[in-house]
Amino acid sequence: MKTLPILILIAAALGNSGLAYAAKSKCEFSQNTVDDSTGERTIQTEFDTVTTAMSTGESEANGAISVLMTGGQKYLAIKFDATEHFRLPDEFAGHEDPNWDPAYRDFLDDLLGDTAIFPVGSTARLDLDDQTSVTLARDEHLRVRTHYAEPGQSVSSRDGKTESAKKLVGFLAKMASTDVDVNSDASRHYTVATKAVLKYPIDAEAEDLLRRAVVTGIRIEARDRYYAMTWRSTSRQIVGWSDKSYLKIRDAMHCIDEAAGR
Amino acid sequence: MKMKTLITVLTMALASFSASDSWAASCKYQWDTNNYRTGEKVLWSRWVMNKRMITTGVYGLLSGVLEGDNRYLALQTVTYNEHTKSRPTKEEIDSAMVIPDNAKLSILMADGSTFDLFAEHGVIGDTSVIVNGAELDKDFQMGREDGYTYKSYAVVKFPLDDAAIAALKGQLATDMRLHATGKNYDISFGSKPSDKIQEVLACIPPLD
Numbered sequence: 001m002k003t004l005p006i007l008i009l010i011a012a013a014l015g016n017s018g019l020a021y022a023a024k025s026k027c028e029f030s031q032n033t034v035d036d037s038t039g040e041r042t043i044q045t046e047f048d049t050v051t052t053a054m055s056t057g058e059s060e061a062n063g064a065i066s067v068l069m070t071g072g073q074k075y076l077a078i079k080f081d082a083t084e085h086f087r088l089p090d091e092f093a094g095h096e097d098p099n100w101d102p103a104y105r106d107f108l109d110d111l112l113g114d115t116a117i118f119p120v121g122s123t124a125r126l127d128l129d130d131q132t133s134v135t136l137a138r139d140e141h142l143r144v145r146t147h148y149a150e151p152g153q154s155v156s157s158r159d160g161k162t163e164s165a166k167k168l169v170g171f172l173a174k175m176a177s178t179d180v181d182v183n184s185d186a187s188r189h190y191t192v193a194t195k196a197v198l199k200y201p202i203d204a205e206a207e208d209l210l211r212r213a214v215v216t217g218i219r220i221e222a223r224d225r226y227y228a229m230t231w232r233s234t235s236r237q238i239v240g241w242s243d244k245s246y247l248k249i250r251d252a253m254h255c256i257d258e259a260a261g262r
Numbered sequence: 263m264k265m266k267t268l269i270t271v272l273t274m275a276l277a278s279f280s281a282s283d284s285w286a287a288s289c290k291y292q293w294d295t296n297n298y299r300t301g302e303k304v305l306w307s308r309w310v311m312n313k314r315m316i317t318t319g320v321y322g323l324l325s326g327v328l329e330g331d332n333r334y335l336a337l338q339t340v341t342y343n344e345h346t347k348s349r350p351t352k353e354e355i356d357s358a359m360v361i362p363d364n365a366k367l368s369i370l371m372a373d374g375s376t377f378d379l380f381a382e383h384g385v386i387g388d389t390s391v392i393v394n395g396a397e398l399d400k401d402f403q404m405g406r407e408d409g410y411t412y413k414s415y416a417v418v419k420f421p422l423d424d425a426a427i428a429a430l431k432g433q434l435a436t437d438m439r440l441h442a443t444g445k446n447y448d449i450s451f452g453s454k455p456s457d458k459i460q461e462v463l464a465c466i467p468p469l470d
Contacts, residue, residue: 087409089348129293129295131306132297219388223352224351225391228388
C-alpha cells in the first residue's frame with residue numbers, strides 16, 4: 001500500500017523528464033493525397049501542440065506544429081492562437097457611444113487590419129539550445145482573419161471559447177497580482193484574437209538542424225508585430241514552449257520521410 | 263612535531279581552497295550541449311541574477327560561457343522601462359533594445375576602478391508589448407502609468423581572455439553599465455559589492 005504514493009511520485013517525476021516522451025509509433029496525417037492532373041503528392045502530419053496551455057496574453061501564442069511536403073518541398077507548418085490587448089485611445093475614452101465617430105471606426109479598422117499580415121520574407125526564428133537559431137522565411141503572402149472584443153467584452157465570448165477558459169484567464173490574472181483590479185483595467189482595453197496557419201519552406205540546412213537540434217522556442221514575425229512561443233530563463237513567464245516539443249518536430253519529419261517512402 | 267606538521271598542511275590546504283573552487287564544485291549549467299553547426303562544446307552556467315531594480319526597471323543576469331576554446335561573460339538584460347500612449351509600431355519594437363557590435367560593458371569594481379568588456383556581436387533585443395492591467399505579467403504591475411510598456415530581452419556575450427578573467431576574479435564588483443544604441447542600461451548588484459561575476463566565472467571549465 002505504501003508503494004502506491006511512491007509509484008505516483010515516480011510517475012510524476014517521469015512526466016517532467018525526457019523519459020516521458022516516446023517517439024510516435026504511429027504517424028498520423030491530415031493530408032495524404034495525389035493530384036490527378038500533376039501526379040504531385042501532398043502529405044501533411046497532424047498538428048501537434050508544442051506549448052503549455054496557459055497564456056500570459058503578452059502577445060504570447062499557443063501553438064502547434066506539423067510538417068507538410070508537397071511537390072518534393074518540405075514546409076514547417078505552425079498553427080497559433082494569440083490574444084493581444086489594445087488600449088482604447090484617450091480621445092474616445094469619454095464617449096458614450098464612440099461608434100458614431102468616423103475616427104473611432106478607423107481606429108478599429110487599423111486594429112484589425114494590422115494584426116495579422118504575414119508577407120513574403122517574414123520569418124519564423126527557431127531558437128536552439130546551443131544558443132544559435134535557424135530562420136525560415138515565408139514564400140507567400142497571407143492575411144488572416146482576426147476577431148476582436150470591445151472593452152468590457154471578451155473575445156472568447158465572441159468566438160465561442162468556453163466559459164471555463166475565460167474563468168481560467170481571470171483566475172490567472174488575479175493570481176498574477178492582488179493589487180490590480182484586473183476586471184476594471186481590462187474594461188478599458190480591446191482584445192484581438194488571431195488564429196493563423198503559416199507554412200515556411202525548409203531548406204537543406206534547416207532540415208538537418210530540425211532533425212538534430214533541440215528547439216527551445218519559435219518567434220514568428222508578422223508585418224507589424226511578433227508572436228512568441230518560448231520559455232525564457234528569466235523565470236518570469238508562465239507560458240511556454242514545452243520542453244519536449246523539439247521531439248515533435250523530429251517525429252513529424254520522420255513521419256513525412258516514412259510516408260514518402262524514404 | 264607530527265601535530266605541527268598536520269596543522270601546517272591543513273592551513274595550506276585551506277588557504278588554497280579559494281571561494282571560486284567551492285563554487286566550481288557546485289556549478290550547474292543552463293545549457294550543456296554542442297554547437298549543431300560546428301560541433302564545438304557549448305556550456306552556459308546557470309543564470310545568476312543581480313538585485314531586482316524597480317527604480318531602473320532593468321534586470322541583469324549573468325552566465326559564464328564556454329564555446330569551443332572561447333570563454334565569455336554573458337549578460338541577459340530584461341527591461342520594462344519604456345512607456346507609450348499608443349501601441350508601438352514594429353519599427354519602434356525593433357529599435358527598443360539595440361546593442362551594437364563591440365558594445366561596451368563597463369564594470370565598476372569595488373576599488374572604484376572600471377573594467378571594460380566589449381561584445382563579440384551586436385544584438386537586437388526581442389521586445390514584446392504589454393498593456394497595463396490587461397496582461398498577466400507580475401513585474402510591470404507596479405503602478406506604472408496607463409498605456410503600453412515595452413518588455414525587452416537580449417543576451418550579449420563578452421569575450422574573456424586570461425587577463426580579463428584574472429582581473430574580474432581579483433575583486434568584487436558594484437555596478438555594471440551596458441552601453442547600447444541610444445541608451446545605456448545600468449545594472450546594480452545592490453548596496454554591497456558582489457561576488458556574482460566570480461561565481462559564474464568559476465563555472466567556466468579550464469581550457470584543455
